[in-house]
Amino acid sequence: MTVRRTLPHRDRSFVGAWCFVDHYGPDDVSTTGGMDVPPHPHTGLQTVSWLFEGEIEHRDTAGVHEMVRPGEVNLMTSGHGIAHSEVSTPETRTLHGVQLWVVLPEVDRDMGREFQHHAAPSVPLGEGCTARVFIGTLAGHTSPVQTRTPLLGAELTIADGATVTLDVDTAYEHGLLVDTGEVTFAGQRLGRGDLGIVEAGASTLTLEAHGDVRAVLLGGTPYDEEIVMWWNFIGRNHDEVVAFREQWQARSERFGEVEGYAGRLSWLPAPDLPRGELRPRTRTGRH
Template sequence: MSNVETKPEEVVCGPRGLPGPDCAQEGRAPVEILTARDVPLGGPRAMTVRRTLPQRQRSLIGPWCFVDHYGPDDVSTSGGMDVAPHPHTGLQTVSWLFEGTVEHIDSGGNAGMVLPGEVNLMTSGRGICHSEVSTEDTTALHGVQLWVVLPDSVRHKDARDFEHFAPEVTSFDGGEMLVFLGELWGTRSPVATYSPLMGAEVRLRPGATLDLPVNESFEHGVLVDSGDITVEDVPLPTNALGYTGVGLSEMRISNRAEADARIVIIGGEPFDEEILMWWNFIGRTHEEIARYREEWQAEGERFGAVDGYVGKGGPGRNAEGMSRLPAPRLPDVRIKARRNPPPHVQS
């Protein structure tokens, strides 16, 4: 998925290593709440996504740098997803659906359907472009789109990789989970990543409480899709992302609702490289970002081309008549660094 904001904010992230506040819940860890903001994904009939990462409060959770949550949308009225070919550098895109089907095509020659319960991971390396369009038979669209930062050691690779994997359901007392990346509670995904991390969908029955063993070297984020959820006894609003810093070995999650609940958990070791993120590019300097933008606008070879994109406006065009998304204008001043907070909960 693309960041289609016309004035995207620059984000520079790096560790600072300061301690967080004391815990307010006796015997439980503190939780920082990141609220979502609505972002339209496309033109006037665009679907709206709820973005919790990045934001000024926090830019990274481990190597996770982007969290969009959308739906359930009735795409017969919203028009559905129609993201024309757009570029990426220095990251992996992680697509995870609850409902609906999205067609993915990229410039690495990969094409396929993103299906519920099946993770699709695209690695950009030095440059890739792709399109994402919900299929005509999709009546409801619901899921998350996530990005992972690539370390400097692999971000310049030429390969444009694409993997998909349907994890088996792991049941526990009070619910079940699907681990789509990394490892959680003894369940491991075979999908290749380049930093220590994890990602999973967890479903909780009404009234269930889960004391979930987690990696204490990871910081974690819990995204609430549905249910009346508490994390470490702290209530989390629907669509919000609850953050816990490093040092937690067991996370208590409860569903106080009288219906089933669903959450998505992400986590990873604090990312120890300073990065700069602007629009769909991740680099290390202002000059890199400016060069990526120039090459995308010039249709340079770094990104390649998407062959076979059919948008809502017909073959090769989205609903707004564009065959590819143009890059926004760079700021008139040099992009400045914004530091990520330390891997501890902020007051």
């Protein structure tokens, strides 16, 4: 399937602690075969899975077996190390959603494995606008999902011609990923696949829909730590990431074994490291 990797970008690494935004679909599973991602590792991050259409079966080395469905968020914490598989279910005809990562701060990046699931209700934000708040708080609606840095994540739907102004935390920077329609966001017109950014300091965000709009609003306090992000690992320097890769290739207990996966591979080998040293990135891109 076609995947649009919106973040990281060469000019920007984070929106708050959101460090990775993949936007995919709508994908005709009968044509492409759908999603079948064998067991693969993570360190130093949380994955946030959010679907617009379809269903994905999740298994991980913390023993969690859970479904990802539209309107329901799955947050998996890797911390010290985890592995998981993701497979679209036989009932899925169309697969469409976003895969998000959150970088864990230094104090928490070696924490134990965790998993949280929450069905986010659709709530009104004004005439012609509804939201599903899956992380953080928006317009008085709060998700119970716990994060290690202040964050916001919400799916917005806005009817054609409607305008909505949202009160937001001035300490947060915000990003709006457009899935369908076009929207004017903070004075900038955005189309499908665009990610609009508003820096910290704004107390309100105004969105005007051109066509029926679905978008994902992300936010958080600026993340100022340096990270090295390569493949599925987040570390703090080149040598640390090299060690993570070696441990995964050796099938280390750091990551464990995923039980019950019956797909095409028993595990996903890591790619070769690039020549030269992996360089750290900050909020505004690479050094």
